[in-house]
Amino acid sequence: MSDLYLPRTAVIDQRTQESPTIFTLRMQFEDDHAQQAFDFSPGQFNMVTLFGVGEIAISIVNDPQDSHFFDHTIRVVGRVSEGMSGLRPGDRVGIRGPFGRGWPLDEARGKDVLLVTGGLGCAPLVSVIRYLMNRRDQFGHITILQGVKHSSDLIWREQYDIWSREHEVKVLLAADVVTREWRGQQGMVTELIGELNLRIGRAIALLCGPELMMMAAIANLRSMGLADNQIWFSMERNMQCGVGQCGHCQIGPKYVCRDGPVFCYSELADFMGTKGF
Ligand SMILES: Cc1cc2nc3c(=O)[nH]c(=O)nc-3n(C[C@H](O)[C@H](O)[C@H](O)COP(=O)(O)OP(=O)(O)OC[C@H]3O[C@@H](n4cnc5c(N)ncnc54)[C@H](O)[C@@H]3O)c2cc1C
Structure with a gap:
């Protein structure tokens, strides 16, 4: 990762409504190389940007062996998560990460x-x-x-x-x-x-x-x-x-x-x- 503060663009591939206030976004990096290089450990998180609104910490919920995509499950609690609930396939978000230490x-x-x-x-x-x-x-x-x-x-x-x-x-x-x-x-x-x-x-x-x-x-x-x-x-x-x-x-x-x-x-x-x- 070259600049830790610079989000890379990811495209929403699927959106699943899990409950009235919880939804899952499946996404992949716009740049194929970035997607192929994306590797994380369970328990790590991404900083996800809704452009023009803000950035929030969200855990990655799939198995790292799924190399073609990554999933985020988000609960609407405030401004950014509520804005994200309006995202649909084809929309774009910014991603920094993966960050943190995962499970042992x-x-x-x-x-x-x-x-x-x-x-x-x-x-x-x-x-x-x-x-x-x-x-x-x-x-x-x-x-x-x-x-x-x-x-x-x-x-x-x-x-x-x-x-x-x-x-x-x-x-x-x-x-x-x-x-x-x-x-x-x-x-x-x-x-x-x-x-x-x-x-x-x-x-x-x-x-x-x-x-x-x-x-x-x-x-x-x-x-x-x-x-x-x-x-x-x-x-x-x-x-x-x-x-x-x-x-x-x-x-x-x-x-x-x-x-x-x-x-x-x-x-x-x-x-x-x-x-x-
Ligand atoms: C490591 C990590 C992983 C996370 N993973 C997920 C996830 O997988 N899915 C998910 O839905 N959320 C996750 N969160 C929480 C998510 O980051 C917050 O809900 C989000 O920042 C809310 O932003 P907002 O603009 O929608 O709401 P805001 O308007 O910023 O906040 C709404 C209310 O929630 C409180 N709040 C906001 N963020 C937090 C926080 N991190 N801890 C405690 N209270 C907070 C605010 O004080 C306020 O009262 C994670 C947080 C961390 C730190």
Whole structure:
């Protein structure tokens, strides 16, 4: 990448509406060489520019082996994401990235992997779930716990069904508020952790979602015997430069954009839940 601050143009290839406020954009770089050279690790993100409006950090949600495109799943929360929801195939965005440190794939290889996600917190984890599913023989048991506030908020339902039918894969869903058709549990996703029969010595936990949810999950996992270096999570902070220069996403001594967004609990235990630095 020649200039870290200069976005490259990508063209929207497909747009999928996942829920009333969540959509996925499949895109590819206008320049074929840039697309071929694009390589990322699950958990990394791009800074995506809506020209004339602004730039936001968005996780990459596909498996890195998909070399002809990359996917971003975006929730409408404000000005830029709302503008992006109007994009259609053929429209263009700017891309800087991939940035940050992704999930600890080497650490996870050969282990049982527990993935705990809340809300659209699932976006940074979806790429790693796809990675694990496409390389099933390299990992032990996989357990996916996904929580949402309302059962109708759950996206990728069919995908969860497909994953749950894989060998030694367990998917447990929880919603605070449920409709009659809901087949998961009612309650908080963190409550599901206590029901698990984890093989503590060979487990690694990957968490993503609201910070309070992750803190509760970490407390449960630690009380079950997981060591701090077996627990990893993805942090979210307002970001601007994406490359550890501007300081907007600083937490204590760390820049979430450059040193994270994925951290080991042992690295950031003292700073979780802190808003400023
Ligand atoms: C590493 C990383 C990966 C991300 N991946 C995704 C993703 O895959 N999909 C997705 O939809 N979103 C993702 N986000 C969040 C996304 O960057 C913000 O939602 C986006 O910046 C909102 O911009 P906006 O202009 O639409 O809203 P704004 O008008 O900027 O913000 C609307 C509200 O959201 C708050 N807000 C904005 N950004 C953040 C943030 N990063 N953390 C906490 N609060 C924030 C603002 O303070 C405000 O209250 C990610 C963020 C980070 C840091």
